[in-house]
Amino acid sequence: MITHIQGKLVEKNATDVVIDCNGIGYLLNISLHTFSHIPDQENIKLFTHLQVKEDSHTLFGFSSLAEREIFRLLISVSGVGASTARTMLSSLTPKQVREGIAVGDAALIQSIKGIGAKTAQRVILDLKDKILKVYDIDELSTQKSNTNKDEALSALEVLGFNKKQSERVVEKIVSSQPDVSVEAIIKQALKNL
Numbered sequence: 001m002i003t004h005i006q007g008k009l010v011e012k013n014a015t016d017v018v019i020d021c022n023g024i025g026y027l028l029n030i031s032l033h034t035f036s037h038i039p040d041q042e043n044i045k046l047f048t049h050l051q052v053k054e055d056s057h058t059l060f061g062f063s064s065l066a067e068r069e070i071f072r073l074l075i076s077v078s079g080v081g082a083s084t085a086r087t088m089l090s091s092l093t094p095k096q097v098r099e100g101i102a103v104g105d106a107a108l109i110q111s112i113k114g115i116g117a118k119t120a121q122r123v124i125l126d127l128k129d130k131i132l133k134v135y136d137i138d139e140l141s142t143q144k145s146n147t148n149k150d151e152a153l154s155a156l157e158v159l160g161f162n163k164k165q166s167e168r169v170v171e172k173i174v175s176s177q178p179d180v181s182v183e184a185i186i187k188q189a190l191k192n193l
Contacts, residue, residue: 006045028061032090037063067094152185
């Protein structure tokens with residue numbers, strides 16, 4: 001299994017890239033999300049998924065491990081192929097797909113071209129438990145939007161803290177104290193960052 005490819009970016013298109021790795025050019029199919037995260041520099045690294053079929057071997061490239069994991073979860077659902085999963089990750093961010101499945105938002109999943117009501121329900125039914133378990137998401141906290149949490153996160157971002165680290169820390173604070181104030185979230189987060 002090819003887990004990542006690192007090399008010289010030779011060609012960059014909205015749907016695929018070519019990476020030269022020690023004289024061999026690898027064509028990787030990518031989503032628009034990955035396309036927007038690929039830096040315009042010579043050397044890049046993309047995480048990959050190799051799909052082997054009778055008539056083809058196809059490489060898919062991802063800018064993050066999280067996006068690759070969501071892709072793999074999506075293609076494990078009956079009726080969702082690699083092109084549909086790639087379309088989902090082009091229409092929505094991996095986080096939006098993850099949260100949409102976690103809260104059972106069939107309308108969001110169905111808003112993606114090529115996905116009907118039955119497929120959207122199947123995606124949610126098959127993946128909801130896996131997503132809640134793998135990403136340690138509390139169902140109740142994802143269903144109600146917490147404005148205090150959002151305000152605290154934007155304040156921490158303005159202060160220059162890493163967004164992903166801040167989200168993890170703030171999520172722990174909010175899950176242990178659901179009615180905590182914005183100021184208290186920020187103070188506790190500053191101690192843990």
